[in-house]
Amino acid sequence: MTEILDFFREHNISVSEFESLKEHCTFGIGGAARAIVKPHCEEDIALVLASCRQREIPVFILGNGSNILFSDEGFSGIILTLKDNWSDFTIDGCLVTAKSGVSLATLARKTAMRSLTGMEFATGIPGTLGGGVIMNAGAY
Structure with missing residues (x-):
């Protein structure tokens, strides 16, 4: 090792x-x-x-x-x-590009501020985008 x-x-x-x-x-x-x-x-x-x-x-x-x-x-x-160096994201019009370490709550808040919809469910979910994908966040 x-x-x-x-x-x-x-x-x-x-x-x-x-x-x-x-x-x-x-x-x-x-x-x-x-x-x-x-x-x-x-x-x-x-x-x-x-x-x-x-x-x-x-x-x-x-x-x-x-x-x-x-x-x-x-x-x-x-x-x-992938926590510290992987939280960058950009919003260009209606295109959101995000790295796996961005907070789901932050991404939900920032997209809502740009009048983009679809991330509202993630507002109260602790964790990152990558974790949300792996854990199927928001699925019922």
Whole structure:
């Protein structure tokens, strides 16, 4: 594991080791992750995923950490967090382009301010766009 983490650092990808997962989820529980990796661009994500797949290292992709229960035993693989560097979005007329880490509530509020409809359901949902897609947010 040390070898791959050094490889990521050589590519200027932020890496922290044995960090508590309590700080990365809204429930505030969980043991330590072997490593938390914070990519800066799409190429970083591709590099991390390909490198881990090649070495059969488990990867968990994490956004805001809403509705996630981490084990007290932690996670022995790599947490790929998309929270900090992935909250950009643009609104151009009626076209909304958003990264996975943008808050659902923020996106709902900003689209409503531009008289765009369809995101009203997300106003009270804690979490990110990426998490909402994965968890099927708003579906009944």
